[in-house]
Amino acid sequence: MTWLEDHPEVRTIRVAASDLNGIARGKRIPRRFAQKAMEDGTRFPLSVLSLDIWGEDIDDSPLVFESGDPDGICHPTERGYLPLPWLSAPTALLPMWMYREDGRPYDGDPRHALARVLSRFRARGLTPVVGTELEFYVIDDSGKELRVPPSPRSGKRRPGAEILSLRALDAFDIFFTEVYDGCEAMDIPAETAISEAGIGQFELNLSHVDDALKAADDAWLFKLLVRGVARSHGFAASFMAKPYEDYSGNGMHVHFSLLDQAGNNVFDDGTSRGTDLFRHAVAGCLAAMPASALIFAPHGNSYDRLVPEAHAPTGVCWGYENRTAAIRVPAGSPKARRIEHRVAGGDVNPYLMLASVLGAALVGIEDEMEPPEPITGNAYDQHLPQLPGTWAQAIDAFEESDIISRIFPEELVRNYVATKRQELHYFAELTDAEKVDLYLDTV
Structure with missing residues (x-):
């Protein structure tokens, strides 16, 4: 029995990872797509974990125009789904961390830095x-x-x-x-x-x-x-x-x-x-x-x-x-x-x-x-x-x-x-x- 099956009231999911400033960067997805995010992950640009405090790209960053702003793959952490009780609509958060396309941990992810x-x-x-x-x-x-x-x-x-x-x-x-x-x-x-x-x-x-x-x-x-x-x-x-x-x-x-x-x-x-x-x-x-x-x-x-x-x-x-x-x-x-x-x-x-x-x-x-x-x-x-x-x-x-x-x-x-x-x-x-x-x- 999954957490979502135990919580049928949940209507939307947030998938999010921490950027370098500790700000949650992510997406809102309907409940029916939650299993896909859990099993396959979701794609974010690698650059999204290195935005400035205003949420802007870094000028001349090699992660943006120089490399074509490529995606990383965000997979769920071991934390799993968590409720967000301050929101009016029943909502769950699925914390993520970022990997490269070939499966290697992305070195620009602060959670991976601690894991290392x-x-x-x-x-x-x-x-x-x-x-x-x-x-x-x-x-x-x-x-x-x-x-x-x-x-x-x-x-x-x-x-x-x-x-x-x-x-x-x-x-x-x-x-x-x-x-x-x-x-x-x-x-x-x-x-x-x-x-x-x-x-x-x-x-x-x-x-x-x-x-x-x-x-x-x-x-x-x-x-x-x-x-x-x-x-x-x-x-x-x-x-x-x-x-x-x-x-x-x-x-x-x-x-x-x-x-x-x-x-x-x-x-x-x-x-x-x-x-x-x-x-x-x-x-x-x-x-x-x-x-x-x-x-x-x-x-x-x-x-x-x-x-x-x-x-x-x-x-x-x-x-x-x-x-x-x-x-x-x-x-x-x-x-x-x-x-x-x-x-x-x-x-x-x-x-x-x-x-x-x-x-x-x-x-x-x-x-x-x-x-x-x-x-x-x-x-x-x-x-x-x-x-x-x-x-x-x-x-x-x-x-x-x-x-x-x-x-x-x-x-x-x-x-x-x-x-x-x-x-x-x-x-x-x-x-x-x-x-x-x-x-x-x-x-």
């Missing part, structure tokens, strides 16, 4: 266990100024920022109930929700899973779900890195550990220090961090978040139980020893972000890198190597990095750099209001 990194872990007998934390704002964007929307429960606006406030959560209880119901229907392992430091800002944690592809899928689908449910209530939910100048930006933190073939955490040495392999992984993450900034801060607005004293890291460092550090080692039982990578904004592509973090850790393990001493105290007050301060600097660092070439295939690096250079060029022509409009719903 995971295959290298498997070759070493290691399995990453990954959990994510996603921050977002709920925003009334109906007027000239962004503001917190009225509560669906009371109809009142609560303009204050309240960290860990039950009142703030309860004000949007109807919205969060629908989000959690949607997560249940879409098999997204949503755990704790909290209110954060910004007005109308919240964070929701997704469970640790031993399948990093599923963790990336979960984060990608969660962003689609939250934005869709919010719009059904008449307001926006935005993962934009910095919607408000005077409040903290949105982050996407990732926690990870590694299991061996017996299921043991290879970061655990029975003490708070962690194993040598743990330290190698930390060192790899630090070594790749400046060059990976374009993955963690992919948009023009991203760099408004990466400023001192704004709850986002700016220095390349690590520390035990230190939230000012770029890499935090949480306290607790050594059996749960893990790394928290805190650099990425909420506007990232989850597939590229996890590929970058895990790929960097793997390089550190392969090269037996050693990290500097962990910091103590406030990272912002210390003289540390810094992340790129501008979008242009991040693009150059990504393109020129040897460590990035060990994580990502050449074609993806080329496509991503071309995409970001085009966006950088046209972003400079926008007004402040146009910049907000650009990112509020897209990322």
Whole structure:
């Protein structure tokens, strides 16, 4: 019995894949053609996964006029059909990823980039266990100024920022109930929700899973779900890195550990220090961090978040139980020893972000890198190597990095750099209001 046979109410299907910006690109098809898409896949131009943030082709891309804009074949991922509960008509999503005509994975597909990194872990007998934390704002964007929307429960606006406030959560209880119901229907392992430091800002944690592809899928689908449910209530939910100048930006933190073939955490040495392999992984993450900034801060607005004293890291460092550090080692039982990578904004592509973090850790393990001493105290007050301060600097660092070439295939690096250079060029022509409009719903 197929999922569709169990859901006769579904009338239309969306087939979609993630582009380099994490935007869902795809088609709407009638239900009667769903089986063909499931069995044979569907054709998209290879170039569609490398569109810019406006959905435009990249100027002078070899994927377009030079090669005749050829098709790739999109096949369903192992996720299968998923409901889209925020749409009024019963609809299912069939997530896809792209292959070339001859059956090879398309190197420009961000999901395949993560799969490549995971295959290298498997070759070493290691399995990453990954959990994510996603921050977002709920925003009334109906007027000239962004503001917190009225509560669906009371109809009142609560303009204050309240960290860990039950009142703030309860004000949007109807919205969060629908989000959690949607997560249940879409098999997204949503755990704790909290209110954060910004007005109308919240964070929701997704469970640790031993399948990093599923963790990336979960984060990608969660962003689609939250934005869709919010719009059904008449307001926006935005993962934009910095919607408000005077409040903290949105982050996407990732926690990870590694299991061996017996299921043991290879970061655990029975003490708070962690194993040598743990330290190698930390060192790899630090070594790749400046060059990976374009993955963690992919948009023009991203760099408004990466400023001192704004709850986002700016220095390349690590520390035990230190939230000012770029890499935090949480306290607790050594059996749960893990790394928290805190650099990425909420506007990232989850597939590229996890590929970058895990790929960097793997390089550190392969090269037996050693990290500097962990910091103590406030990272912002210390003289540390810094992340790129501008979008242009991040693009150059990504393109020129040897460590990035060990994580990502050449074609993806080329496509991503071309995409970001085009966006950088046209972003400079926008007004402040146009910049907000650009990112509020897209990322």
